[in-house]
Each structure stands twice: as structure tokens, then as C-alpha cells.
Amino acid sequence: xxxxxxxxxxxxxxxxxxxxxxxxxxxxxxxxxxxxxxxxxxxxxxxxxxxxxxxxxxxxxxxxxxxxxxxxxxxxxxxxxxxxxxxxxxxxxxxxxxxxxxxxxxxxxxxxxxxxxxxxxxxxxxxxxxxxxxxxxxxxxxxxxxxxxxxxxxxxxxxxxxxxxxxxxxxxxxxxxxxxxxxxxxxxxxxxxxxxxxxxx
Amino acid sequence: xxxxxxxxxxxxxxxxxxxxxxxxxxxxxxxxxxxxxxxxxxxxxxxxxxxxxxxxxxxxxxxxxxxxxxxxxxxxxxxxxxxxxxxxxxxxxxxxxxxxxxxxxxxxxxxxxxxxxxxxxxxxxxxxxxxxxxxxxxxxxxxxxxxxxxxxxxxxxxxxxxxxxxxxxxxxxxxxxxxxxxxxxxxxxxxxxxxxxxxxx
Numbered sequence: 001x002x003x004x005x006x007x008x009x010x011x012x013x014x015x016x017x018x019x020x021x022x023x024x025x026x027x028x029x030x031x032x033x034x035x036x037x038x039x040x041x042x043x044x045x046x047x048x049x050x051x052x053x054x055x056x057x058x059x060x061x062x063x064x065x066x067x068x069x070x071x072x073x074x075x076x077x078x079x080x081x082x083x084x085x086x087x088x089x090x091x092x093x094x095x096x097x098x099x100x101x102x103x104x105x106x107x108x109x110x111x112x113x114x115x116x117x118x119x120x121x122x123x124x125x126x127x128x129x130x131x132x133x134x135x136x137x138x139x140x141x142x143x144x145x146x147x148x149x150x151x152x153x154x155x156x157x158x159x160x161x162x163x164x165x166x167x168x169x170x171x172x173x174x175x176x177x178x179x180x181x182x183x184x185x186x187x188x189x190x191x192x193x194x195x196x197x198x199x200x201x
Numbered sequence: 202x203x204x205x206x207x208x209x210x211x212x213x214x215x216x217x218x219x220x221x222x223x224x225x226x227x228x229x230x231x232x233x234x235x236x237x238x239x240x241x242x243x244x245x246x247x248x249x250x251x252x253x254x255x256x257x258x259x260x261x262x263x264x265x266x267x268x269x270x271x272x273x274x275x276x277x278x279x280x281x282x283x284x285x286x287x288x289x290x291x292x293x294x295x296x297x298x299x300x301x302x303x304x305x306x307x308x309x310x311x312x313x314x315x316x317x318x319x320x321x322x323x324x325x326x327x328x329x330x331x332x333x334x335x336x337x338x339x340x341x342x343x344x345x346x347x348x349x350x351x352x353x354x355x356x357x358x359x360x361x362x363x364x365x366x367x368x369x370x371x372x373x374x375x376x377x378x379x380x381x382x383x384x385x386x387x388x389x390x391x392x393x394x395x396x397x398x399x400x401x402x
Contacts, residue, residue, distance in 0.1 A: 037330040049337035050303035062292055066303070068269065069295045076287065086277065091263055094270045102251035102267070123322045129238040136250035 004044050004055040005030045008199045010104045010164035011067040012054045017156050018071045020193035022078045027059075036116055068097065071153050082153045092147060093154045099137055100157035104164055106133040111168050131172065134165070138174050138181065145180040159188045167199050205245050205256040206231045209400045211305045211365035212268040213255045218357050219272045221394035223279045228260075237317055269298065272354050283354045293348060294355040300338055301358035305365055307334040312369050332373065335366070339375050339382065346381040360389045368400050 003019075005012050019025045033041040033053060040051045048055040048065045056064040056073070064070050075082045084090040110130040113122055141148075141158060148155045162185045165174050175182040188194060204220075206213050220226045234242040234254060241252045249256040249266045257265045257274070265271050276283045285291040311331040314323055342349075342359060349356045363386045366375050376383040389395060 037334075038326045040330070040333065045337055049341045050300065050307065050334050051337070052303065058292075062289070062296075064292060064296055066299045069292070069299055072295070073292055088263070091259075091265060091270065091274055094273070095263075095265055098267045098270055099251065102253065106251065117324055117327070121322050121324045123318055125239045126318070129241070132241065133238075133251050136246055136252070140250045 001028045001059055002031050002057040003028050004033050004041075004047065004053045006033060006035070006053055008167065009053050010107075010160040011052075011101070013163065013197045013199070014067050014153075014157055014160045015054045015056070015070050015074070016197045017160065017191075017193040018074050018082060018153065020196060021151060021156070021191075022074055022081065024074055024077065028056075037112065038116070068101070071156075075153070082151065082156070084152070093152045096144065096147065096154035097157045099140065100154065100161040103134050103137040103161040104157075106130040106137075107161070107164055107169055110134070131169075134169070134172065134174075137161075138178055142178040142181045145184045148184060155188065159185060159194060163189075163194070163199070202229045202260055203232050203258040204229050205234050205242075205248065205254045207234060207236070207254055209368065210254050211308075211361045212253075212302070214364065214398045214400070215268050215354075215358055215361045216255045216257070216271050216275070217398045218361065218392075218394040219275050219283060219354065221397060222352060222357070222392075223275055223282065225275055225278065229257075238313065239317070269302070272357075276354070283352065283357070285353070294353045297345065297348065297355035298358045300341065301355065301362040304335050304338040304362040305358075307331040307338070308362070308365055308370055311335070332370075335370070335373065335375075338362075339379055343379040343382045346385045349385060356389065360386060360395060364390075364395070364400070 003015065019028055033044050035041045035044065035051065035053065044053065044055060045051045047057060047063050050065070052066065054065065054067050054070055056070045058064060058073070064073050072083050084093055110127050113127040113130065148158055162174065165172060204216065220229055234245050236242045236245065236252065236254065245254065245256060246252045248258060248264050251266070253267065255266065255268050255271055257271045259265060259274070265274050273284050285294055311328050314328040314331070349359055363375065366373060
């Protein structure tokens with residue numbers, strides 16, 4: 001399999017941690033790309049016209065995106081360990097994954113607004129709106145730490161969202177009012193899969 | 202069930218068409234909200250901290266988002282008609298749904314850039330970058346129309362993405378170089394579920 005990759009993308013990290021935890025990492029060839037919404041990659045665009053990473057090409061040539069689809073595909077190769085197959089457990093895990101992905105989406109948009117966009121074109125209300133999504137999402141996660149016990153796609157996604165805040169939005173100080181979530185990440189962060197995918201500082 | 206709703210959101214339309222096609226529409230109470238990333242709704246935020254629609258509250262109180270999760274949940278209530286359960290068919294449908302959702306995401310961001318954001322803060326390269334994602338996505342769909350035969354979450358998502366382009370980005374003239382996709386939508390658009398969810402003009 002081939003994975004279009006950047007070392008700082010939280011969505012790519014979600015796929016890589018999933019692959020490591022499932023014992024599939026050795027089957028994946030990394031294809032680094034350096035992209036933003038205003039700096040596309042032709043090679044990536046030929047595989048995923050939306051031009052986002054992660055994008056996976058399976059061994060039979062099947063092209064897969066986005067990260068939600070890729071992670072469930074990888075999980076299916078190993079019999080389904082990270083995605084509950086049905087029932088309340090499935091909807092809880094998928095909703096929590098969507099919450100973590102929503103935090104990552106908002107964090108990436110906040111980062112684009114305050115770093116990629118020319119300084120004279122920045123809109124404070126937009127960046128503040130994205131930050132509010134992040135803060136509210138973290139508050140909900142603080143109350144749901146009990147639901148993150150065990151390794152699922154939800155716990156992987158939450159860990160990646162928090163790791164991205166540490167990388168790019170450290171000034172938010174997300175740990176300050178969230179002791180449960182902070183403790184939870186401290187434990188998750190000891191997993192070799194999290195250590196091995198730590199972004200460059 | 203309760204669905205946080207706007208008549209112009211393509212992601213809400215995806216959920217509503219799914220509900221209608223599954224015979225579940227009568228079980229869903231609509232809760233209109235008028236939001237943007239800089240104008241949140243407190244009521245919505247208490248259910249979905251990311252503050253996006255669609256958000257569904259199931260009869261047992263389970264909160265569900267985003268549209269991908271809601272649609273699969275609704276499908277599970279009727280035995281799984283729109284999401285293939287496994288195998289190549291599942292990955293094809295989920296990847297095509299992600300492609301259509303990616304077109305919608307890019308279209309919504311392009312709309313925010315050219316309409317919501319104050320005129321003096323607009324960045325042409327950003328809007329152009331989002332438009333390029335849409336154009337490339339449409340080109341891929343033009344070559345994949347054969348894969349959209351039959352009613353699946355992929356065909357529903359593609360129809361909603363094209364409907365949103367007609368609503369908000371008509372100047373792109375997406376039909377001009379895409380006769381297959383244009384014919385495909387003309388047929389899909391006859392479905393009562395598509396007619397009943399047409400956004401106000």
C-alpha cells in the first residue's frame with residue numbers, strides 16, 4: 001500500500017497510528033507531499049482530486065480517502081479491532097471520532113488563518129470562531145474521558161487532535177482546565193505508536 | 202429523532218434524502234438553525250460542540266454527527282440498504298461519498314470566502330484553490346458515472362454536491378464539459394426525495 005503523507009498532518013497521524021496498532025505499518029510505503037490549499041501536488045491530485053492527505057492506494061490499486069475511510073479499511077484487513085461492528089458502541093465511537101476530527105479541522109483552519117494567509121487578509125472573527133469550536137470540543141471530551149478507555153478509532157483520533165494542538169496551537173493551553181483529558185493523553189502518549197509518529201518539533 | 206437543519210446545507214440535504222429514501226422522514230423532527238462559523242447557535246453547540254449541521258439526536262438521546270455518521274446510523278435502522286456492509290463495494294461507495302463531501306466542503310469554503318468574509322479580507326488564491334478542488338472532483342465523477350448507478354450513499358452525496366453547486370456556484374458552469382454527470386443528475390433529480398429537499402431559490 002502507498003500512503004500520501006506529511007509528518008505534521010493530524011489526519012495522517014491517525015492513519016499511521018491505526019496502521020501501527022494493527023500491525024500493518026510494514027505493508028505501507030510512505031509518499032511524502034508538501035501541500036496546502038494554495039500549494040497543491042499534482043501527484044496527489046491524480047489520486048485524490050480533493051488534494052488532501054491522507055490518501056491511500058491499496059495493493060489492488062483501490063484509491064481511498066478520507067482518513068475515516070482509510071482507517072476503517074485498514075481495520076477491516078485485520079478483522080475489525082478498532083471500529084465496533086454495530087450497535088451503540090459503534091455510534092459512540094464514530095461520533096467521538098467525528099468530534100476529534102472536527103477539532104482537527106477547526107485547528108487546521110485556525111492555523112491557515114493565522115499563518116498561511118497573508119497578514120493583511122486575516123479575519124479575527126473567523127479565527128476566533130474556529131478556536132471556539134476547539135474549546136467547546138475539548139470541554140465535551142473532558143467529560144467523556146471514561147468513554148475513551150481502550151484502543152478504538154475514537155481514542156486514536158482524540159490523541160491526534162490533542163497532539164496537533166500541542167504542535168500548532170500551544171498558546172491555547174488546552175490542559176489548563178481539563179485535568180482528566182490531560183491525564184488521559186499522558187497515558188496514551190506512552191504508546192509506541194504515538195511516540196513513533198510524533199511530529200518534528 | 203431531532204435533526205438540526207438548514208434548508209441550504211448540502212450535508213443536511215444528504216441526511217434528509219437518506220431519511221426519505223429509507224422511509225424514516227416522518228420520525229424526524231426538524232429543528233431549524235441559522236448559523237455560520239462566525240454566527241454560532243447556542244442550542245446547536247450544546248448538542249454538537251463543533252457547531253455544525255447536520256446534527257441528529259436519536260430517540261434514545263444519542264447525539265450523532267457528522268453527516269457520514271448520521272446517514273450510516275439511519276441506514277442501520279432499516280437493515281443497511283445504502284451502505285454496502287463490506288468488501289470492495291463498501292470502499293468504493295465510501296470513497297465516492299468522501300469525494301462528494303470533499304466537493305461540498307470546498308464549495309462551502311469558497312462560498313464563505315466570496316460572500317461571508319468582509320470584501321477587503323478576501324484571498325483570491327484561497328478561493329481559486331477551493332475551486333480547483335471542485336473542478337478536479339467533478340472531472341473524476343464524470344469518469345465514474347457508471348459507478349453511481351443505483352441508490353447508495355454515494356449517489357445521494359454526489360447529487361447533493363451538484364445541487365449545492367447549482368445553488369451557490371452556478372457561475373462555474375459545471376455541466377459544460379461533463380455531459381455524463383449532467384445526464385446522471387437530470388435523472389436523479391426526478392426522485393421525489395430530491396424534489397422535496399430542493400433549497401429555496
